[in-house]
Amino acid sequence: MQSETFDRETILDLMVNFIPLGIILFFIGTFAVFAPWGFELMPSGLMFAVMGIMFLALLVLTYLSAKAIAGDEKRATVYAQGQAGLEGATPLHELEDEAEADGAETTREADGMAVDGSDTADADESTNTE
DSSP: OOOTOOOOOHHHHTHHHHHHHHHHHHHHHHHHOOTTOOOOOHHHHHHHHHHHHHHHHHHHHHHHHHHHHHHHHHHSSOBTTTTTTTTTTTHHHHHHHHHHHHTTOHHHHHHHTTTTSSSSHHHHHHHHHH
């Protein structure tokens, strides 16, 4: 299973960091444009410094987290959510390889179910019995 730094799963894992980054950017922009208390160098500069430092720190933390998550996916065996501790669990890369090998066969057909939901084994037996 090949993994990029910012693939879909990693972005979903990091969404808890993207939301605060957006909130901080919103307040930096709002206070820069509207300045509800006026602009004085000391209090406004301190406010922007605190927000800017927090934004940069969270941005660096988010990037390092993405690298760690992607690196762990490359290094360790990856299981489906909630399956890692179960005995006999199949790693995701094996499931993906099986799905690619099956080609056009759907999982319902593989389970003996027709696309409309009826059991294909029962349908075959009913047409053969006279």
